Amino acid sequence: MASSGNTGTDGYGTAVVIGGGLAGSLAAWALRGTARRIVVVERDRYPEQPAARSGTPQGHHAHLLLEGGRRALEEMLPGIGAELDARQARLVDVPADMNWLSSAGWMPRFSTGLAFVSCTRPVLDHAVLERVRTEPSIEFLEGTAVLGVLDDGAAVTGVRLRARGAAEDEVTELPAELVVDAAGRSSGMPGWLAAAGLATAPEERVDPGVAYSSRLFHRPAGADPDQPAVYLQTKAPDQPRFGVLLPVEGGRWLVTVGGMRGAEPAPGEAGFAAALDALRDPILRDLLVDAEPAGEVRGFRPGPGVRRHYERSAPEGLVAVGDAACTFNPVYGQGISTAVFGARALREAVRAHGIGRAGAREARRKVAAAAADAWLMSSSEDVRFPATEGGPSGAAVRIQHRYLDRVIARAAVDEKVCAAFVAVMGLTEAPTTLFHPKVLWPVLRGA
Structure with missing residues (x-):
């Protein structure tokens, strides 16, 4: 394996991205300039026009690009908002453009300046893919499956591939300095690492049965x-x-x-x-x-929410992003935005440290941090439902629930509290915002 001491943006080596959906496309874009060659391995073949693919069964369903994710996506792909607008995507101001029945009643209708992008998932994916395909250093291997990882006993050093329709023994190897797992909820990475005797990531799971x-x-x-x-x-x-x-x-x-x-x-x-x-x-x-x-x-049926802590235990040379790293109950609309945050975190890490081992370690840490608030909110909400399996518990969670109930009740009658709640749910502010005196005092005072 090449030296891991590389830093900066000198186009060092090869990076492989497993999965060419939204998270994988953005991860590939994040690596441009820091990897000389970026190969995206996608088991499907892309449609010429926006359409749901077999590899993205959730593509038929409602998705939100929240305000925080919208800002991050525009930062990574300048002008993408205008491109989505040209494709008839809608900006929905929250809560001005919503009939929103919260657990405490109907929310007030007023403009916060915070919005989500509303369009079908194929339109969003296709717009991002078209932009990513303009980068000469990124190549796509469509109709190709990843069968497992290459390793040197301590690090992931590439992947094993087979083209769709090829014979069982027609397996090729693609060495790489960095492997990014963006294969989504159904990623085979945990099994591949275990089969290779490499370090696996500890997991948190919460399953409300949605x-x-x-x-x-x-x-x-x-x-x-x-x-x-x-x-x-x-x-x-x-x-x-x-x-x-x-x-x-x-x-x-x-x-x-x-x-x-x-x-x-x-x-x-x-x-x-x-x-x-x-x-x-x-x-x-x-x-x-x-x-x-x-x-x-x-x-x-999306299955359980899973957070894989690759920042705690992982072989060198590996980073996971998107649903391969952390997947949520989709009802909170956090998945796409968190995938964008993860790609941005990957970009920051490799620009500072390159795609070698130091860059991968920093990327794992930053990607985990980018998902932390969303995971805290979704997993804590999921355990409100008595049939939920797993998730956080204890007195702290019960206190959190009681306080959030009071926040929502106050938000239904107080625009300032509602705006703060919208900012947290839109991933533009941390959950600690709800304990700022401007929110805390009216909440404790009551409606």
Whole structure:
């Protein structure tokens, strides 16, 4: 393996990125200028136009690029916001452009200047991919599977590959100074490391048993084109169902309904309709009375939230980003933004230390730190539901829940508290913001 003492941005060596979805594409972009050759290995083949791929089953469902993620993405890919706007993505000001039913009631409608990007996942992925493909040092191996890692007994030194349709013995090796795992929730990396006798990452898991169904609808002819988004939150623990309507490109609405373990929607159209009827408020059902479906009902069970602590234990030469490092309950909308944060953290680390071992170690630390707040919020909320398996517990969590309940109750009647809560949920401010005196005092004073 080449020397690990490289620092700076001198185009040193080869980096391999496993997975060419959003997290992988951004990771490849983050490495430009610090790796002479960047190879993205993607098992699918990309469609020519935005479309869901078999490797991204969650692509049929609602996704949010939160304000924090939107800012970070614009920093990494200047002008990407304008490109998404040209593709009819919508900016949804929170809570001005939302009918938002929180656990404490309807949130006030006013502008905070904080917004999320609303579009279908394929549109976002395709816009990012097109930008990344403009970089000459990045190459894509489509239709190619990673079978395992190469190692020298202490470090990951590359990957083993096989093209789709190739014979079982047609395996090639691709050496690299850095391997980035961006293969998502279903990453095989933990198993590959164990099989090679390399250090594996300790994990935290929390599983609320979330499941949901989504469907696209054509906006009815008489409907307001500026119809705001709708968010019907769960009211844990007694009402574990949720519903979302997002305005997306093509004059359509993307509607997702779901619930935690014990309140999962049944499959198909009948299950979707029943889930709509079971929501806390009829607003979604009423909006869809005259809406023509623009696609079939798609169901999804994302599985547990998992945080892999590669910053604590990992072989040299390896970094994980996106869902391969930390995956959340999707109802909080944190996944895409956290993936962008992780790519930015990777960029910062390799620009300072190169793609050698020092750069990988720093990247693992920074990527973990970039996901910490989102994991704290989502895992702590998941354990409110009695059927959740795993997750944090104890007196500190119960106190946190009681305080957050008071924050939300005050936010429903106090715009300043609501704005602070929106900033935290939009990942532009740390959760400690909710303990600032400007929030703490009105919360403790009560509504």
